[in-house]
Amino acid sequence: MQNIDDTRKDLLARIAVSDAPRELLKVPELKQLYDVIKTLAPEERGAYGKQINELKLLLESAITERESSLEDLAVESIDISAPWDVNGRPLNLLPTEQGTQHPLTLELENVINIFTRMGFEAIESRQIDDDDHMFATLNFPANHPARDGYDTFRTEENFIPPAHTSTMQNRILKAGKSKLEAGGQIASISYGRVFRNEDIDATHEHTFYQCEGIFVSSTATLGQMLGTLRSFFETYYGQSLKIKTQPAYFPFVEPGLEFAIEKPAALGGKPGEWLEMLGCGMIHPNVLSMAGIDPQKYRGFAWGGGIERLVMLKYGIEDIRHFESGKLQFLRKFYE
Numbered sequence: 001m002q003n004i005d006d007t008r009k010d011l012l013a014r015i016a017v018s019d020a021p022r023e024l025l026k027v028p029e030l031k032q033l034y035d036v037i038k039t040l041a042p043e044e045r046g047a048y049g050k051q052i053n054e055l056k057l058l059l060e061s062a063i064t065e066r067e068s069s070l071e072d073l074a075v076e077s078i079d080i081s082a083p084w085d086v087n088g089r090p091l092n093l094l095p096t097e098q099g100t101q102h103p104l105t106l107e108l109e110n111v112i113n114i115f116t117r118m119g120f121e122a123i124e125s126r127q128i129d130d131d132d133h134m135f136a137t138l139n140f141p142a143n144h145p146a147r148d149g150y151d152t153f154r155t156e157e158n159f160i161p162p163a164h165t166s167t168m169q170n171r172i173l174k175a176g177k178s179k180l181e182a183g184g185q186i187a188s189i190s191y192g193r194v195f196r197n198e199d200i201d202a203t204h205e206h207t208f209y210q211c212e213g214i215f216v217s218s219t220a221t222l223g224q225m226l227g228t229l230r231s232f233f234e235t236y237y238g239q240s241l242k243i244k245t246q247p248a249y250f251p252f253v254e255p256g257l258e259f260a261i262e263k264p265a266a267l268g269g270k271p272g273e274w275l276e277m278l279g280c281g282m283i284h285p286n287v288l289s290m291a292g293i294d295p296q297k298y299r300g301f302a303w304g305g306g307i308e309r310l311v312m313l314k315y316g317i318e319d320i321r322h323f324e325s326g327k328l329q330f331l332r333k334f335y336e
């Protein structure tokens with residue numbers, strides 16, 4: 001005799017993959033189950049009938065569910081290039097224009113290309129992170145005043161929209177450890193959006209982009225770092241540049257530096273006009289240890305800086321707020 005449990009299992013499995021699930025209501029197994037009713041003693045029929053009814057309801061709802069997911073699939077395969085109702089009146093839409101990439105996206109791609117050509121791998125930074133990656137693994141002790149320089153936001157669950165892309169350092173170091181042990185090196189950039197609790201003005205935004213670089217090997221030096229950065233800036237601005245550094249404090253590097261370039265005459269600079277472009281330094285031994293990398297064996301350098309600043313200098317943009325404004329007048333200037 002046909003067993004209700006087996007039939008249920010079998011039909012549910014078939015419905016879930018069927019292109020015509022409703023047809024399955026006609027299978028002989030179900031009919032056999034119905035036919036059993038006639039063979040039962042009258043007092044057994046009620047209980048059996050109830051089970052059959054439950055089975056029907058269950059199959060019915062599985063079928064409806066399957067049908068609606070088939071509809072979703074069908075929607076996805078609609079040909080969106082097909083002409084709109086050819087017999088209807090023309091639609092009164094806004095004038096259309098070809099969309100373009102945001103200037104920051106284009107420039108960021110430019111930056112990424114320069115570094116990947118040098119041999120760095122590039123990964124996007126996270127836009128939501130935690131205290132550990134924002135501070136602890138970067139050698140900011142709990143309650144240390146250096147945390148104040150990175151005043152950002154927190155969700156009620158204590159997640160953090162990161163104030164810098166340095167949040168990626170610990171992840172990159174951990175992931176690259178095996179490369180070091182195999183005699184290789186870590187060479188990575190991370191780029192992405194960062195967020196700060198700022199008073200907004202022409203040079204400060206609450207939301208902006210940064211690019212972070214990290215290099216670790218058994219022989220990394222500060223000189224290599226300066227060479228890498230110089231080479232980046234000269235490629236980006238397409239000309240040779242004067243550079244200088246001055247000491248700065250960041251808990252995750254020792255020594256820590258600010259890196260400046262002389263504003264090129266071609267971009268309206270006067271000799272001696274220095275522009276601070278980013279923070280950098282030799283990775284602090286604690287930061288390496290916290291990622292499981294032995295600071296006695298390996299050393300590294302890191303840097304991080306804002307993308308808007310680079311782009312503003314390149315195009316003579318006077319106000320950082322234009323970038324997030326969505327103003328077409330501003331955006332169009334990049335495509336004239």
Ligand code: DAH
Binds near residue numbers: 213
């Ligand atoms: N994260 C720092 C900031 O946003 C910039 C920075 C400084 C990054 C020094 C680094 C570094 O990797 O070594 O202010």
